[in-house]
Amino acid sequence: MVDLGFAKVDVDRETRQGLPEVVYGSGKTATQIIEIVHTLLRHNSGPVLATRVDDETARSVLAAVPDGAYDNAARLLVWRPAPSTGFGVVVAAAGTADLPVAREAAAVAAAVGIDVTTVTDIGVAGLHRLLAEQDRLRSADTVIVIAGMEGALASAIGGLVACPVVAVPTSTGYGAALAGITALLAMHASCAAGITVVNIDSGFGAAMAAFRLARIAGRRT
Amino acid sequence: MVDLGFAKVDVDRETRQGLPEVVYGSGKTATQIIEIVHTLLRHNSGPVLATRVDDETARSVLAAVPDGAYDNAARLLVWRPAPSTGFGVVVAAAGTADLPVAREAAAVAAAVGIDVTTVTDIGVAGLHRLLAEQDRLRSADTVIVIAGMEGALASAIGGLVACPVVAVPTSTGYGAALAGITALLAMHASCAAGITVVNIDSGFGAAMAAFRLARIAGRRT
Amino acid sequence: MVDLGFAKVDVDRETRQGLPEVVYGSGKTATQIIEIVHTLLRHNSGPVLATRVDDETARSVLAAVPDGAYDNAARLLVWRPAPSTGFGVVVAAAGTADLPVAREAAAVAAAVGIDVTTVTDIGVAGLHRLLAEQDRLRSADTVIVIAGMEGALASAIGGLVACPVVAVPTSTGYGAALAGITALLAMHASCAAGITVVNIDSGFGAAMAAFRLARIAGRRT
Amino acid sequence: MVDLGFAKVDVDRETRQGLPEVVYGSGKTATQIIEIVHTLLRHNSGPVLATRVDDETARSVLAAVPDGAYDNAARLLVWRPAPSTGFGVVVAAAGTADLPVAREAAAVAAAVGIDVTTVTDIGVAGLHRLLAEQDRLRSADTVIVIAGMEGALASAIGGLVACPVVAVPTSTGYGAALAGITALLAMHASCAAGITVVNIDSGFGAAMAAFRLARIAGRRT
Amino acid sequence: MVDLGFAKVDVDRETRQGLPEVVYGSGKTATQIIEIVHTLLRHNSGPVLATRVDDETARSVLAAVPDGAYDNAARLLVWRPAPSTGFGVVVAAAGTADLPVAREAAAVAAAVGIDVTTVTDIGVAGLHRLLAEQDRLRSADTVIVIAGMEGALASAIGGLVACPVVAVPTSTGYGAALAGITALLAMHASCAAGITVVNIDSGFGAAMAAFRLARIAGRRT
Amino acid sequence: MVDLGFAKVDVDRETRQGLPEVVYGSGKTATQIIEIVHTLLRHNSGPVLATRVDDETARSVLAAVPDGAYDNAARLLVWRPAPSTGFGVVVAAAGTADLPVAREAAAVAAAVGIDVTTVTDIGVAGLHRLLAEQDRLRSADTVIVIAGMEGALASAIGGLVACPVVAVPTSTGYGAALAGITALLAMHASCAAGITVVNIDSGFGAAMAAFRLARIAGRRT
Amino acid sequence: MVDLGFAKVDVDRETRQGLPEVVYGSGKTATQIIEIVHTLLRHNSGPVLATRVDDETARSVLAAVPDGAYDNAARLLVWRPAPSTGFGVVVAAAGTADLPVAREAAAVAAAVGIDVTTVTDIGVAGLHRLLAEQDRLRSADTVIVIAGMEGALASAIGGLVACPVVAVPTSTGYGAALAGITALLAMHASCAAGITVVNIDSGFGAAMAAFRLARIAGRRT
């Protein structure tokens, strides 16, 4: 462990646990992110990510820590992205309002070596659009479903595919959508067996769940 | 108005407003129901209903007030059911747990002159079953959707048909289903335009909404 | 279906389902709206709407897509409004704070061919004002009730008229009004039979519900 | 103060504060109620009440403490009821399901010297029934409104009369009624100025609020 | 009734119901307030109030409608304040954070003819300060209790005085205070009999409740 | 599809989707379960399960449908259990009160071919007990965490292992535990990356999630 | 650790952590409690407690494990109670409905060596009764406040004493009391500095908090 004063950096986690190193950027200054990322890059050899980083901060960090890449839509900084594991995930977003979360999920998953395909505008109010993507969904090793007002999509996809389905409720919608709480509860009350759920708007959480799946699938190969 | 002491019976409502006479049976004794039904039958000429009546009470009431019929599954007593208006409603229930509410909706609707078809087991976790009923749903003048853990069904059907869709959340499910609150909120947050919602478990409310639709459709013919 | 990259445009919905084409403007750039509206106008022949569009965006869109009209109070853009269907809706708003939602309901309804009359300031705390509008309410084919702190209005009107009543809870009021949740729940708990409810502040949803009613009433004529 | 071991009996409250002595019977044994009532009767001269007492307990208590009366519908025991103060309260109940709470309010109020008139079945879904009672409501010194699913009644009556209005939400209704929480919130969000609210099902609380009003009105005479 | 287009002004309410004329200023332009106030002053003879009016709007309105007064702390405009009715109210605020609401209550009450005394900093965490005000509280015809995090004050005062107690929960406090919801619920769950409650932060509502009390006390004199 | 009147039996799901056939027993009669199970056994060749079946019903069903086994602690009936897939799951229960849910998870998982080890009494209030199980947890292909008042266990285990973690909140605990809602929310708010959550008390849901994982891991081998 | 099959018994906790051994009796059979208590008595030398044990179970356990004592009001079994530590706690209960929780707190505290005094009927609606106990409260080393509808008591006592105050919200009351949630939130929103709160109805939790205090006070002597 390296103690930077404002944070302890867990430089052994990669070895110990096998998960990638991630800095939660929200609320941290560029200087703090730079220092943590430097420490992580020096002590490990795998991918290093910083999530929820805005444009301006990203520019400052990239200037100070070379060889990184910034995905503006996903608000993600990545150094040393992992090579492909061959594990294929489809990120399925119900509507355009769910896209920012879908992009975070897709970018984080790609950075840790997952092959990602994104499908959008397939809410259950347009079943023919959803069914048109059936083959693509069935070919996935895992489906990440991103849906807000249309929390229903997780249930519908859960009934179409037999692979793991990770649902991400989003805070889109208004009124009775209760900033994502309704979608979160609805996804849990769903009738499709074996769907699992992560926190509201947590594209990152879903990508990490997929990474855990990819890892175990890989271990068994 | 007739004052029975324990209740004022609104014997002019049929004339004044055109809605059928309904006694909410829950919490009333057989004697009270008998007295109210007698009064309504005497002062009006249309259908008279008593909802949420259990078996035993129903038997006592039928013994005292002739020419009534009891629908045990719907817990409904009916006298002088209305002739068919030709208005066709499909009652679509997501799962078998939603059937009691579906039956109340169907029986009340039938009693006020609506032609009812019931379709069950078409939750969105089994899209092929739902799509198999597409033509039947599209032929309806109105669809009443009954769904609990699978509140999503309202949204899916709303995207399949262009007629009015009345959604009834049910209190089935457990945990995150919150006794119907989750389905109620989810139906409101739905992305299919123009769906409307009634109270949890209120098959009666949906049937009366359908009756109001039938009446206006009839008026315009 | 036309894929614009950032959205799939469902150009067959008009034919397939008979509902008008609507772009949900909130969160979309002028450029995105322009592209979607162009596509819809080209592939269909009916009305095209864009809702929740602010002043500035509206001006940019109208400059690029000719023959549209902007209703500032309703924040609505309309191209090719439908001719009157003769179906008459009264939009009844409890108080002045409920007017923005009432205007969205009225403008959307008018754009899809409904004849709209708006009545305001008829909250149940002033019953004589409500009763003064009784005849107008009774002449409607459908009443859309817009009410916030005064969710009670839906119940009162539901008891006055026999036609369909669609209630829209609004997020007006403060404290115990809980940003519309109280009105939404209260409208569902109402004692007037057959009232239906749409999402908080969804004047658009109520108008689309009315359109579905108008369509079925028309089909049966 | 008299210490009975299981409770301290505040025998000076009558003198000190002028409010009647009340034993909350729920959860107390007949023996406990008997002992407390005996103590109160011995140390004071005004009315003594025991609320929420069931039939069987009431019989035991009355056998042991003479000169009491039991109101079965209100579940209330009274000794030494107060003479009339001439203060007139109308207890207005929205529907028959609200009657038990209305009866508690009426019986407690009568026991402390208030002249009570009860009006029922005047929910806002039947405005003509409500308006038919207008004169009676306007003649009251205070109106206690008892309403569950129809929390709206408080607002409507608040707009009809200028005297104090005390609203009691009831736990009747189902689903979105949330066991009285919806009515409680709706009554607070009401648009009629100057309505006040007591706890769910608390007919007792409303009667005591009326007693406080009667007392101050009397003091000023 | 006078129809101004954007609002119906109920110029007969004073006569009909005896309550003062009040314009809810929040969300209205200076021009709208001016027009409504003019209409009310012309058609009635009693006090006219506009609540929740900010500084700048107030200045514009006062410039256009002569003889009004603005209370900046209470955000209240008043024309033709009522003469004293001799009815005495104590406004008791738990802490300094509750003062803005206390001031609205006090200013509105004064404008409609009530004699107001304000007492502050008497939260139950400092009982000696509360008890030091006992005599003043007991001399009141009615006590209005303003309390946020300290919702407890209503209960404590309810036990000290026998006159009506109107409690106003405030949105002060943080975390578990839930923007006033906790205080509102706690005041209802209180053990002091006969306390009544108005909406969160509604100093206006409490003052109007006091006015209703004053009116009935006066009627009986 | 086979239509039994009271239910449609989806006899093609096994082929189509690869998931086992499961009858949700709660609320169904022995006769209904018998008929559905018969149909499923006849049309498919894989495992058939009936969940949430009580003792008495189980005896009736087993008498009518031979070769089934009943797990009383898990309330589960199984016919034709799947052979081992070699996929290893550890079911980790925080406390003894969480055991019924753990048993449902374990029994369902075993029936569909998963190798299950159960570990109990490892709540985070006893970290040494948790750490003593570290090796066993790390050897798992997936960990199912069952925890009620101690929702924290999911987060702690998520930090110990790199494999998929499926968390099941339970309705144990009282007061602030809110019948499982607190644990459900806490598990979602967890700081361990990549944990996923299923519905309250849904041991079945977690087992099916594990089955989906096992299936994809197997597919990739 | 001793593994009994149905539970792991942590026989080293006393040594390791210094807290007494406690069996949570709710949901355990007499046989299970007997086995765990036997194990704890054999491996440790300090007090052994079993909480939330009903009468009948207690009799069976006492018959099998000698030298225990059962406190029926507290539903507590105790073996080898600790000698007095001289640490004095006052358990202050707002009303009689809060007594069962107060008794659990008092009995558990006594069993672990704390000197307990119980004070009841001192809710803030009767300040003179509360103030009469001021000296007793001030003499305490710690005050445990038990209050339901009257959550305010914690705040009032927190302002009277300078010693630690542990508040226990209770599930007494009805309606807006929300089964203890209102009291729990209100105690947290309290304005008296330094009050701490435990779970609803957890007399046990408060006693254990007091034990932790007593221990540290003792350590420092």
Next chain:
Amino acid sequence: MVDLGFAKVDVDRETRQGLPEVVYGSGKTATQIIEIVHTLLRHNSGPVLATRVDDETARSVLAAVPDGAYDNAARLLVWRPAPSTGFGVVVAAAGTADLPVAREAAAVAAAVGIDVTTVTDIGVAGLHRLLAEQDRLRSADTVIVIAGMEGALASAIGGLVACPVVAVPTSTGYGAALAGITALLAMHASCAAGITVVNIDSGFGAAMAAFRLARIAGRRT
């Protein structure tokens, strides 16, 4: 008591109750704080604190009231800090996002004479980091646990140490974290016996709870 017009200053509290004098700065002007602090410094001899004071206000106050110190991270002003009592508290923060609250707790505690050690980044998702601090935690007289999304830390530390544990839920996290409500409820539902909880983000409240503990521990020495 000194009445400043806008506030009553309780200059006797120090003597009467032994707690330090604290001004809640939020919402007060520099001028108001200056006046209150002056009064307190003049009438007492112990420490004087002002909490939740921003930079700019702090500068103005310090310019007017000499000999004070401002802790910018804790937003705290202190005059006449107390000498060390020798009572040692460890402030344990789960993550960096919890640091502002931890700093308020630490600074307030230090100002009233408590010896404070702060430990950070020990959330339960990294048990080895937590266990590395075990000795430090066990040496404390009291542990203050600051945790948001990771409410679990309180439970884990409660199982490691036998001294008092005061938990502070923080409003960090998003979605299901519900601005601290989830952590607050989870801390109450915890399975570690004797943990107590203060309001969300209330570092101040925890420090004052620790002061009460230090005082009683000191009294007994």
